[in-house]
Amino acid sequence: MTELxxxxxxxxxxxxxxxxxxxxxxxAEIVRSDSASLPPGTNTAVFLNGNLLIIEKGHGVYxxxxxxxxxxxxxxxxxxxxxxxxxxxxxxxxxGTEVQNVSSFSFNADIKDLRSYTxxxxxxxxxxxxxxxxxxxxxxxxxxxxxxxxYRDFVTQLQRYTTLSRSAKERNLxxxxxxxxxxxxxxxxxxxxNKDFVSRFLSNPYATSLTALGKVTNLITPLLDPDSNTDxxxxxxxxxxxxxxxxxxxxxxxxxxxxxxxxxxLPERPVxxxxxxxxxxxxxxxxxxxxxxxxxxxSLKSLIFRGGIDPALRxxxxxxxxxxxKWDLTDEENKAARKKHHENYFRMxxxxxxxxxxxxxxxGLFRDYKALIEKDVTRTDRTHPYFTRxxxxxxILLKDVLNTYxxxxxxxxxxxxxxxxxxxxxxxMEDEVDTFWCFVGLMDRVHRNFxxxxxxxxxxxxxxxxxxEIVNPKLTNYLESHDSIHMYFCFRWILVAFKREFGFDDIxxxxxxxxxxxPCKGFLLLCCVAILxxxxxxxxxxxxGLTEILKHINNLSMKINLHEMLRNAEAIYHQLAAVQDKLPxxxxxxxxxxxxxxxxxxxx
Amino acid sequence: xxxxxxxxxxxxxxxxGEGAVGKSSILLRYIENKFNNKHLSTTQAxxxxxxxxxxxxxxELNIWxxxxxxxxxxxxxxxxxxSQGAMLIxxxxxxxxxxxxxxxxxxxxxxxxxxxxxLVVGNKVDLDATRQIQRETAEEYxxxxxALYAExxxxxxxDIDALFETITKAMMAKASEVSTLNRGASLRRSTSRRxxxxxxxxxxxxxxxxxxx
Numbered sequence: 001m002t003e004l005x006x007x008x009x010x011x012x013x014x015x016x017x018x019x020x021x022x023x024x025x026x027x028a029e030i031v032r033s034d035s036a037s038l039p040p041g042t043n044t045a046v047f048l049n050g051n052l053l054i055i056e057k058g059h060g061v062y063x064x065x066x067x068x069x070x071x072x073x074x075x076x077x078x079x080x081x082x083x084x085x086x087x088x089x090x091x092x093x094x095x096g097t098e099v100q101n102v103s104s105f106s107f108n109a110d111i112k113d114l115r116s117y118t119x120x121x122x123x124x125x126x127x128x129x130x131x132x133x134x135x136x137x138x139x140x141x142x143x144x145x146x147x148x149x150x151y152r153d154f155v156t157q158l159q160r161y162t163t164l165s166r167s168a169k170e171r172n173l174x175x176x177x178x179x180x181x182x183x184x185x186x187x188x189x190x191x192x193x194n195k196d197f198v199s200r201f202l203s204n205p206y207a208t209s210l211t212a213l214g215k216v217t218n219l220i221t222p223l224l225d226p227d228s229n230t231d232x233x234x235x236x237x238x239x240x241x242x243x244x245x246x247x248x249x250x251x252x253x254x255x256x257x258x259x260x261x262x263x264x265x266l267p268e269r270p271v272x273x274x275x276x277x278x279x280x281x282x283x284x285x286x287x288x289x290x291x292x293x294x295x296x297x298x299s300l301k302s303l304i305f306r307g308g309i310d311p312a313l314r315x316x317x318x319x320x321x322x323x324x325x326k327w328d329l330t331d332e333e334n335k336a337a338r339k340k341h342h343e344n345y346f347r348m349x350x351x352x353x354x355x356x357x358x359x360x361x362x363x364g365l366f367r368d369y370k371a372l373i374e375k376d377v378t379r380t381d382r383t384h385p386y387f388t389r390x391x392x393x394x395x396i397l398l399k400d401v402l403n404t405y406x407x408x409x410x411x412x413x414x415x416x417x418x419x420x421x422x423x424x425x426x427x428x429m430e431d432e433v434d435t436f437w438c439f440v441g442l443m444d445r446v447h448r449n450f451x452x453x454x455x456x457x458x459x460x461x462x463x464x465x466x467x468x469e470i471v472n473p474k475l476t477n478y479l480e481s482h483d484s485i486h487m488y489f490c491f492r493w494i495l496v497a498f499k500r501e502f503g504f505d506d507i508x509x510x511x512x513x514x515x516x517x518x519p520c521k522g523f524l525l526l527c528c529v530a531i532l533x534x535x536x537x538x539x540x541x542x543x544x545g546l547t548e549i550l551k552h553i554n555n556l557s558m559k560i561n562l563h564e565m566l567r568n569a570e571a572i573y574h575q576l577a578a579v580q581d582k583l584p585x586x587x588x589x590x591x592x593x594x595x596x597x598x599x600x601x602x603x604x
Numbered sequence: 605x606x607x608x609x610x611x612x613x614x615x616x617x618x619x620x621g622e623g624a625v626g627k628s629s630i631l632l633r634y635i636e637n638k639f640n641n642k643h644l645s646t647t648q649a650x651x652x653x654x655x656x657x658x659x660x661x662x663x664e665l666n667i668w669x670x671x672x673x674x675x676x677x678x679x680x681x682x683x684x685x686x687s688q689g690a691m692l693i694x695x696x697x698x699x700x701x702x703x704x705x706x707x708x709x710x711x712x713x714x715x716x717x718x719x720x721x722x723l724v725v726g727n728k729v730d731l732d733a734t735r736q737i738q739r740e741t742a743e744e745y746x747x748x749x750x751a752l753y754a755e756x757x758x759x760x761x762x763d764i765d766a767l768f769e770t771i772t773k774a775m776m777a778k779a780s781e782v783s784t785l786n787r788g789a790s791l792r793r794s795t796s797r798r799x800x801x802x803x804x805x806x807x808x809x810x811x812x813x814x815x816x817x
Contacts, residue, residue, distance in 0.1 A: 368700075371700070372623065372673065375623055375624035375645075376623075376624075376645055379624070379642075379643060379644055379645045380644070380645070381644075382641070382642030382643075382644075383642050415673065416623060416645050416647060416671065416672075416673040416676070417645075417647050419645075420647075454678060454679075486682075488679070488682060489648075491647075491648050491679075492647045492648035495647055495648075496647060500644065500647065500648075547651060547666070550649065550650070550651070551650065551651060554648065554650045
């Protein structure tokens with residue numbers, strides 16, 4: 001997530017720094033250097049006053065503690081501080097011991113290098129909260145006593161940059177969950193490794209740890225490496241040497257793990273009134289200047305977000321929404337560009353059409369993609385009147401556009417699911433070339449879903465999980481304890497943007513809404529959250545397990561009320577917006593809450 | 605579809621194979637005795653259950669249908685893990701789909717280590733005129749990897765039930781073999797399998813349709 005944060009702020013200079021949290025009166029508990037020579041029973045700890053800071057820097061987020069005084073106190077309580085002031089540097093204290101330079105006690109760590117912290121947050125007002133950090137290399141910080149308070153704020157701020165999990169086994173221990181660990185847990189969860197491993201461990205701890213632990217390191221690397229290919233990952237999975245599941249042992253693992261700390265309290269879900277009238281001819285014309293330019297794109301998109309587009313106007317407006325026509329060009333200019341696009345399309349179409357069988361015989365990948373397209377064309381929306389048996393020419397159009405897109409983006413080629421995105425465009429445009437260029441625009445939005453690594457899908461599933469965790473922790477916990485936290489049952493929702501879940505009319509409306517990017521780019525995920533949130537009781541009351549959840553979710557297809565989903569998704573967005581400053585950074589990014597801030601920092 | 609009951613043993617069977625070889629069609633034919641010319645490509649795994657009686661014993665099959673295209677291959681392990689049986693389906697008119705079977709077999713053998721019964725299935729025998737893979741070739745291959753072999757047509761409903769009977773018999777034989785070797789372990793496993801079988805399709809279907817969000 002810090003990685004993401006950085007990607008979004010590419011212009012930050014290395015010397016950029018911004019203090020996002022500063023707490024005075026944080027005392028480091030240090031051991032007197034002369035402790036060995038002190039009489040038995042003397043308190044060897046002294047307390048050095050300083051500031052605890054969280055600092056955003058160009059290359060990471062740091063936790064720092066800086067001393068501000070050279071005098072250490074022997075006690076934190078007010079009464080005896082003055083009596084027992086103890087000088088660290090300069091004039092030596094009365095007992096004449098050597099003391100170290102105060103700055104050597106300062107603490108400074110990139111949060112990526114932190115493994116965990118222990119803390120104490122007394123319920124009574126009298127006590128003083130303290131934290132102590134543990135780095136990944138095993139070193140620990142001093143214990144910092146937060147005499148001036150501010151522990152909760154500290155944690156809130158910290159959670160914007162990292163995920164914190166309280167250990168369920170060790171009281172007062174909080175883990176920094178970094179991306180690698182999370183990725184590992186995810187992969188492990190996906191493979192059920194933990195269950196196998198733990199169950200084997202329980203039955204034969206010694207042998208298992210000798211063999212399996214050794215293997216784990218071998219398999220982590222390829223699973224985590226986004227660049228490693230499927231074969232490597234597969235090999236890694238194969239190496240797991242899984243044993244047959246044993247249900248009786250499974251329960252042992254259910255309660256092991258971490259619970260997330262500080263449930264974020266969301267405000268009550270607002271009631272959203274939707275159902276504005278679709279953007280029609282009159283509205284559309286009111287947005288166009290005399291030459292056909294659209295000046296107030298955002299207002300127009302807001303109307304589309306609220307009410308969609310009149311079916312008769314989709315043919316026109318979709319061209320703009322998908323970037324084929326430019327909002328700020330005149331009709332004449334767009335027309336001229338269209339002509340160029342026309343030539344360009346037929347140039348690419350000719351490339352595959354003119355391929356001789358002889359050439360094809362030596363062009364394996366091309367052949368494979370072509371075969372895949374052939375197979376999928378015959379099973380894309382065949383129940384829609386536009387693609388029935390009688391309308392073979394439309395199937396041919398579908399095939400031609402997909403083949404041409406393959407030439408346009410050969411690196412991506414063709415992947416199952418792409419034809420789902422194409423068919424509504426063809427139905428609306430009824431023109432091969434227009435359809436193609438709209439498809440190009442649509443694929444620009446979603447092509448990462450079809451990459452071999454599946455990294456984009458996995459990221460979205462992860463984001464979905466993170467969102468759900470805040471919106472509905474109860475359901476999240478349930479999914480976690482039922483092998484379903486990988487959210488694979490939402491794979492299809494995300495892969496083809498709900499195409500298989502709604503009928504044709506609904507999907508067109510939903511896509512228009514999504515293309516507005518209002519209120520945020522992650523609105524699709526909020527739609528997922530809205531549906532899952534509504535299914536919570538179904539899932540939990542029925543005690544669904546992994547297979548039942550998958551089946552239940554699959555069965556929702558064509559039964560989801562689109563407008564209800566949209567209203568709920570928007571309502572959830574407003575709930576989250578209300579607490580946006582408390583949201584973890586990675587979630588704020590999914591919901592585009594960080595855009596203004598980022599723009600501001602880039603300007604600096 | 606029938607509801608899961610508590611006293612019949614449950615077997616998990618996964619359908620694997622290249623895209624468009626007929627995995628979903630075989631399942632649809634078996635479960636609902638239908639064939640859909642207009643069906644959609646499968647982008648997300650799904651499963652169905654059906655009870656059948658073999659040698660006087662009633663068992664329940666949990667059948668998993670998967671997405672075939674290679675790009676979704678990495679999702680395979682999620683679905684085939686814990687299976688007692690796998691059908692490796694290819695299209696007899698498509699050489700490539702037969703070659704793809706071999707990758708699956710290799711992977712399953714390594715991962716499931718012989719715990720699962722493998723059945724190689726040549727689908728679309730109604731298109732025998734354009735057959736590319738001879739029955740003998742495929743049978744020989746299946747034999748060489750210790751798998752069973754069968755051919756069928758989901759479209760013409762040829763030998764679909766037989767497929768599931770064949771694999772079920774073999775799975776039952778394997779299960780009793782295991783239980784003779786290790787009665788305790790097998791008993792425990794089958795008991796726990798029964799307890800996770802809580803889905804009742806009729807109930808799921810009857811869920812309020814309007815209430816989604």
